[in-house]
Amino acid sequence: MSAPVRLQINGHGVEVPPGTSVAAAIARLGLPFRRSVQGHWRAPLCGIGVCFECRVRIDGLAQQRACMLPVREGMQVWTDA
Amino acid sequence: MKSYDLIVVGAGIVGAACADCASEAGLRVALVEPGPIGGGATAAAMGHLVAMDDDPAELALARYSLGLWQAMADLPQAEYRRCGTLWVAASEEDRARIPAKLARLDAAGVAARAVDARELYRLEPALVAGLAGGLLVPADAVVFPPAVARHLVERALRRGTAFYRSGASHIGAAAGVRLHDHSELSGPVLVATGCALPQLLPGLPLRPRKGHLAITDRYPGTVHHQVLELGYADSAHGEADSSVAFNVQPRPTGQILIGSSREYGATTPEVSLPMVRRMLQRAFRFMPVLRQLDALRLWTGFRPVSADGQPYLGRVAGRRDVWVAAGHEGLGITTSLGSARLVVDLVLGRRPAIDPQPYDPARVAR
Numbered sequence: 357m358s359a360p361v362r363l364q365i366n367g368h369g370v371e372v373p374p375g376t377s378v379a380a381a382i383a384r385l386g387l388p389f390r391r392s393v394q395g396h397w398r399a400p401l402c403g404i405g406v407c408f409e410c411r412v413r414i415d416g417l418a419q420q421r422a423c424m425l426p427v428r429e430g431m432q433v434w435t436d437a
Numbered sequence: 438m439k440s441y442d443l444i445v446v447g448a449g450i451v452g453a454a455c456a457d458c459a460s461e462a463g464l465r466v467a468l469v470e471p472g473p474i475g476g477g478a479t480a481a482a483m484g485h486l487v488a489m490d491d492d493p494a495e496l497a498l499a500r501y502s503l504g505l506w507q508a509m510a511d512l513p514q515a516e517y518r519r520c521g522t523l524w525v526a527a528s529e530e531d532r533a534r535i536p537a538k539l540a541r542l543d544a545a546g547v548a549a550r551a552v553d554a555r556e557l558y559r560l561e562p563a564l565v566a567g568l569a570g571g572l573l574v575p576a577d578a579v580v581f582p583p584a585v586a587r588h589l590v591e592r593a594l595r596r597g598t599a600f601y602r603s604g605a606s607h608i609g610a611a612a613g614v615r616l617h618d619h620s621e622l623s624g625p626v627l628v629a630t631g632c633a634l635p636q637l638l639p640g641l642p643l644r645p646r647k648g649h650l651a652i653t654d655r656y657p658g659t660v661h662h663q664v665l666e667l668g669y670a671d672s673a674h675g676e677a678d679s680s681v682a683f684n685v686q687p688r689p690t691g692q693i694l695i696g697s698s699r700e701y702g703a704t705t706p707e708v709s710l711p712m713v714r715r716m717l718q719r720a721f722r723f724m725p726v727l728r729q730l731d732a733l734r735l736w737t738g739f740r741p742v743s744a745d746g747q748p749y750l751g752r753v754a755g756r757r758d759v760w761v762a763a764g765h766e767g768l769g770i771t772t773s774l775g776s777a778r779l780v781v782d783l784v785l786g787r788r789p790a791i792d793p794q795p796y797d798p799a800r801v802a803r
Contacts, residue, residue, distance in 0.1 A: 393655075393690065411654075417729055419654040 363431040379410045379422035390436040441467040441624035446605045450479040452629030453589035454777035460596035471604040475586030481738020486578045486771045490541040491670045494795035500545045502775030514584040522577035523662040526569040531667040549574045563726045582770045612758030625758035631741040634763045645739035647703040654731045657691030681716045683723040708735045740766045750796035
């Protein structure tokens with residue numbers, strides 16, 4: 357089995373198997389993903405890049421779909437928590 | 438037959454402002470619009486309230502209108518935000534244009550100042566390195582134009598304006614209009630139909646000039662001012678068949694509007710991907726971070742361009758009771774309120790606050 361990937365989510369170190377999506381890594385911590393314009397909590401619905409409800413900030417760039425991106429070593433992820 | 442003191446045809450922002458202004462003056466007004474309020478160029482526009490200074494008449498009308506826009510600053514649905522306009526110099530040649538631009542704005546009473554390269558990056562850190570400086574017009578603002586048009590119409594309706602959800606097919610020999618449902622209204626007519634002007638007034642030359650816009654997802658804090666290249670006027674006032682210019686705007690949501698393109702001869706509304714590519718490449722050159730952002734929507738619209746670039750505001754030559762307010766090209770949001778006040782003053786025989794002569798439709802003899 358290959359070595360786990362280490363990343364940071366909202367400043368917490370996380371280890372997940374390679375190939376895990378960022379969305380799955382966030383879900384594992386039980387963190388909320390984003391807030392709507394009206395302030396309601398949102399979480400992934402489709403998991404295939406269509407609903408845009410899983411958007412988070414990754415390595416400084418906002419509005420990235422967590423379900424479409426596999427984790428990378430050293431990735432810095434910020435949800436709207 | 439129903440009779441009115443003024444029949445305003447067209448409920449884009451210009452017609453809406455005319456109905457508002459005329460009803461405020463106590464006239465019995467009819468407003469004729471078959472489509473949505475502010476559904477044409479008004480809905481497609483960026484909503485940048487800008488003191489354009491390339492022509493004295495254009496600047497006089499913009500300046501007058503910007504003063505009137507102050508009354509909308511606290512209207513929530515207008516989304517009025519005084520973000521200022523930052524004109525960016527890409528080259529020393531661009532920068533050399535700044536003193537003359539400052540002098541023109543100063544002469545019109547518009548506050549502006551030159552910005553050196555250091556301040557430029559403090560104001561807009563996302564701009565590409567190596568720019569020469571710029572010019573800041575702090576009082577320029579942005580609004581959400583269709584919501585303003587709706588507000589103006591609602592205000593006119595509260596004052597008793599009659600709203601006809603029909604198109605006008607014909608202006609009578611004396612005045613008055615026939616509607617598509619064959620009913621007729623009598624009274625002086627004010628045509629404010631933008632790109633559709635030739636249908637009712639074929640004697641006034643008008644060309645549609647297509648534009649594209651893109652809007653991004655929400656990236657708050659990326660752009661702070663409406664930012665344009667100083668060469669924007671070359672695109673806006675040039676006669677090229679097509680041109681693009683860097684022009685971005687921060688929306689209150691954190692979204693970024695990205696423009697702009699201008700095309701003559703393109704008469705259908707579909708998005709042209711080659712034109713979008715050209716427009717975006719221009720924007721990426723000035724603000725590379727934009728390349729990484731997601732666009733949510735692309736759309737097009739048509740600017741109504743008169744024979745000489747100035748709007749037609751006033752009485753139609755040879756017609757006692759037919760008036761026009763159309764042909765504002767890309768400045769129709771900015772100049773809507775002043776245009777309406779000016780035309781309604783003329784209709785009422787009052788002296789307008791600014792010289793109406795440069796906009797007199799009679800200048801176009803055909």
